[in-house]
Amino acid sequence: xxxxxxxxxxxxxxxxxxxxxxxxxxxxxxxxxxxxxxxxxxxxxxxxxxxxxxxxxxxxxxxxxxxxxxxxxxxxxxxxxxxxxxxxxxxxxxxxxxxxxxxxxxxxxxxxxxxxxxxxxxxxxxxxxxxxxxxxxxxxxxxxxxxxxxxxxxxxxxxxxxxxxxxxxxxxxxxxxxxxxxxxxxxxxxxxxxxxxxxxxxxxxxxxxxxxxxxxxxxxxxxxxxxxxxxxxxxxxxxxxxxxxxxxxxxxxxxxxxxxxxxxxxxxxxxxxxxxxxxxxxxxxxxxxxxxxxxxxxxxxxxxxxxxxxxxxxxxxxxxxxxxxxxxxxxxxxxxxxxxxxxxxxxxxxxxxxxxxxxxxxxxxxxxxxxxxxxxxxxxxxxxxxxxxxxxxxxxxxxxxxxxxxxxxxxxxxxxxxxxxxxxxxxxxxxxxxxxxxxxxxxxxxxxxxxxxxxxxxxxxxxxxxxxxxxxxxxxxxxxxxxxxxxxxxxxxxxxxxxxxxxxxxx
Numbered sequence: 290x291x292x293x294x295x296x297x298x299x300x301x302x303x304x305x306x307x308x309x310x311x312x313x314x315x316x317x318x319x320x321x322x323x324x325x326x327x328x329x330x331x332x333x334x335x336x337x338x339x340x341x342x343x344x345x346x347x348x349x350x351x352x353x354x355x356x357x358x359x360x361x362x363x364x365x366x367x368x369x370x371x372x373x374x375x376x377x378x379x380x381x382x383x384x385x386x387x388x389x390x391x392x393x394x395x396x397x398x399x400x401x402x403x404x405x406x407x408x409x410x411x412x413x414x415x416x417x418x419x420x421x422x423x424x425x426x427x428x429x430x431x432x433x434x435x436x437x438x439x440x441x442x443x444x445x446x447x448x449x450x451x452x453x454x455x456x457x458x459x460x461x462x463x464x465x466x467x468x469x470x471x472x473x474x475x476x477x478x479x480x481x482x483x484x485x486x487x488x489x490x491x492x493x494x495x496x497x498x499x500x501x502x503x504x505x506x507x508x509x510x511x512x513x514x515x516x517x518x519x520x521x522x523x524x525x526x527x528x529x530x531x532x533x534x535x536x537x538x539x540x541x542x543x544x545x546x547x548x549x550x551x552x553x554x555x556x557x558x559x560x561x562x563x564x565x566x567x568x569x570x571x572x573x574x575x576x577x578x579x580x581x582x583x584x585x586x587x588x589x590x591x592x593x594x595x596x597x598x599x600x601x602x603x604x605x606x607x608x609x610x611x612x613x614x615x616x617x618x619x620x621x622x623x624x625x626x627x628x629x630x631x632x633x634x635x636x637x638x639x640x641x642x643x644x645x646x647x648x649x650x651x652x653x654x655x656x657x658x659x660x661x662x663x664x665x666x667x668x669x670x671x672x673x674x675x676x677x678x679x680x681x682x683x684x685x686x687x688x689x690x691x692x693x694x695x696x697x698x699x700x701x702x703x704x705x706x707x708x709x710x711x712x713x714x715x716x717x718x719x720x721x722x723x724x725x726x727x728x729x730x731x732x733x734x735x736x737x738x739x740x741x742x743x744x745x746x747x748x749x750x751x752x753x754x755x756x757x758x759x760x761x762x763x764x765x766x767x768x769x770x771x772x773x774x775x776x777x778x779x780x781x782x783x784x785x786x787x788x789x790x791x792x793x794x795x796x
Contacts, residue, residue, distance in 0.1 A: 291362045297626060297659075298666030301365040303442055303478075305551060307352070309334040311376040311385075319571045321639040325551060327410070327444060328376040330385060332428035335436075349436075356437050365439040367476065368432060372425045373448035373483065378411035379404050387414075387421075394420045397453065407485030408445050416462050417452045425449075425462070430471050440476025442501075445483040447490045454486045458495040467495075478545055492533035499618065502530055502544040509548065509611050510559065510582035512741050513604055513786065517712040523739070524696065524709075524717060529616030531680040540678055544617035548608050549625060552578075554635045556608065556625040559583040560601040562590060566633030569640060577636030590633060599764075602628075602654065603786055606661060606761035607741075610788040613665040614737060616677055623647070626662040627655045657765060664767050668758065668790075674723040674735065691722040691734060701749035715742035716783065720751060731795060738781065738789040746783045754778050755791040762787035 294302065309331030312322045326336060340348040356366050377388045380403050387395040397405040397413040404412040415421050432438050443449055450456045450463060466472050478499045481490040491503055505526045512523040525532050529541030549556050554565075563585045565577045586600045605628075612619050624647055631637050637645040669675045681694040696704040697718040708714055717739050723732035736755055740746055754776035759766040762784030768775075776794055783789055 291358060291364070294364060295362055297621075297663055298670060299364060299621075301367055301439070302359065303367040303369060303620075306369050306371050306444070307335050307339065308332055308371065309336050310371075313376075313378075316639050319639075321571065322641050323639060324641040324645055325638045327371050327638065329371045329374075330376045332372070332424065333431050352436055360437070365476075366437075367440045367442055367478065368438050369442045369444060370429075370432075371444045372416065372428070373414055373443075373445040374408040374410040374412050375414065379406065382411055391420060394418045395424075397451075405485075407448055407451070407483050407488065409484050413448060413451075413483075413485070416449050417460060422461055422465065426465055426469065426472070429466075430469070433471055433475055438475075440478065442478040442480065444480055446479030446481050446494070446500075447483040447485070447488050449479075450490070450494070451483075451485065456487055456490055456493065458493065463495055492530075492537065496537070496539055497543075498539075499543050499545050501550070501620070502526070502533070502546055502617065504533065505530065505544065505546045505615070505617070506548060507582055509608060512715075512739075513607055513611075514582060514584045515715065515741055515743065515786075518710065518714075519741075520711075520714045520717060521709050524719075527611065527615045527719070527739075528681050528694070529677070535680060541616040541680055542618055542678070545620050546612055546615050546617045547620040547622070548612055549622045550620075551622065552636060552638070554581055554583055554633075555622070555629050555631055556605050557601070557628050557630045558633055558635070559608075560604045561585055561630070562633040564589070564633070565635045566590075567636050569634060569644060570636060570638075577634075581635065600786070602658070602764070603761055605658070606766060607739075607786060607788045609662060609665060610759070610761050610790070611739070613669045614675060614788070614790070616675070616680070619669070621662070626659050628658045661759075661766055664759070672723060672732075672735065674721050674732070686722055686724055689722055689724045689734075691720070691724075693722050695720040697751070699746050699748060701751070716740045716746050716748075718748060733793045733795050736791045736793070738783045738787075738791075740783040740785060740787055740789075743785050745785055748781050748783050750777055750779060750781055754794045755781070756794050758790040758792055760784070760787060760789045762789075 306326035308329045310323060310326045310328045311330045313328060316322055335348055335352045337348060340351050342348060359366055375387060377383060377385050395415060397415045399405055407413040416425060447456055450458060450460050452460055479494050481494055481500045482488050491500060494500055508522040508526045512519045530544045534543045560583060567574050567577045570576055586597050588594060588597050631644050634644050683692050685692050698704050698708050699716045719737045721735040723735055738748060756773060756776055757768055
């Protein structure tokens with residue numbers, strides 16, 4: 290497994306919840322289980338069913354061994370932690386631990402002494418209370434000091450910053466983390482929303498938190514779906530979402546950019562289904578998000594139509610290229626690199642079966658997608674301009690005479706305000722100055738072409754001879770070594786719904 294992750298270029302793995310959890314009674318009644326594990330009952334124990342042994346001490350040793358081996362390979366371990374609610378559910382749920390200790394201290398209650406449900410899971414932990422805060426802080430320190438993990442992704446992280454109905458970055462939880470000598474040195478990633486009042490907090494977390502950028506996901510999906518008037522937002526996401534994180538003094542790395550996550554469509558299903566198909570969950574297809582910003586390319590679900598299948602793969606590759614070319618931290622859901630499908634189920638939390646399992650069998654499509662992801666990761670690693678510590682500012686580099694980024698329209702001219710915000714604009718080119726600002730730096734500029742329109746566009750090239758790095762309209766996308774000597778000086782045919790990347794050939 291580690292060899293596989295290293296071959297892709299993975300530097301961190303984020304595990305779904307590993308705390309001890311319980312299966313919900315309503316799932317067991319339907320012969321289903323809580324496959325994702327978002328139903329915590331023990332904040333200090335690895336889930337026993339994930340281990341190869343039944344001995345509790347051996348289970349702890351097994352987890353530590355996993356972390357140690359990943360660290361030896363240069364891979365960090367991030368835990369998805371669920372401190373926003375517990376398996377005790379609402380006031381009709383079981384009394385298992387916190388409810389029996391001090392229900393009013395550990396849970397948010399309304400005026401009728403009933404639990405408040407800002408999480409959609411029956412209850413909401415009152416992290417503002419001293420007892421609950423100490424429990425969470427002790428648990429976090431345990432997993433860092435004893436299990437040696439490198440950071441945490443907080444499920445429904447907005448709940449952690451609540452004082453009742455109010456989200457407050459000055460709350461005791463954020464202050465406690467900032468002051469704690471153990472926890473202030475590890476990575477903290479928020480899923481920055483919950484179901485409560487003012488619950489969508491993308492951009493609202495304090496330094497040095499990172500956030501899953503839901504606006505990146507939505508804007509990029511809408512752009513590649515071909516929605517009108519999306520160009521300006523798409524460019525902002527490509528540049529690290531300065532409009533979201535800049536006002537708080539946070540860098541591009543605050544944005545964890547993602548296309549898909551465990552909850553929602555896979556990348557393949559995003560371009561194969563207009564509607565969710567969650568019938569197997571036993572809730573008459575009412576569960577799961579109905580607003581996915583996807584497109585079935587004209588046919589719902591599986592098909593043998595070669596043109597439709599080709600378009601779906603192209604859209605997926607264009608999304609992946611956007612992810613790896615964007616400022617911020619790229620987050621890849623495991624399986625998307627292998628063209629995994631859940632048959633349209635966008636809420637597989639209870640599907641411990643082939644709907645959710647990884648299919649390790651290889652075919653032409655999965656092999657090509659995997660190779661494309663590997664090559665994208667290598668390209669990103671080789672070009673520091675794609676991993677900037679600061680946002681673009683348009684300033685001209687005195688050594689190259691180029692701005693750090695220049696935007697061009699389909700005619701090869703500088704983008705005007707009217708073109709930026711025109712409903713029909715679906716093409717943009719960006720020229721990135723790869724130089725680090727020194728006389729010795731000879732890094733070649735990078736040209737990126739994004740075309741989400743249904744038509745091919747003949748783009749007039751900037752001055753110089755440019756060589757192709759990849760083109761998502763082609764299969765395979767990266768040219769063979771024998772074809773890398775070809776240059777483009779007059780124009781380049783930007784295919785519909787594609788991304789092309791070229792570099793300037795320096796003399």
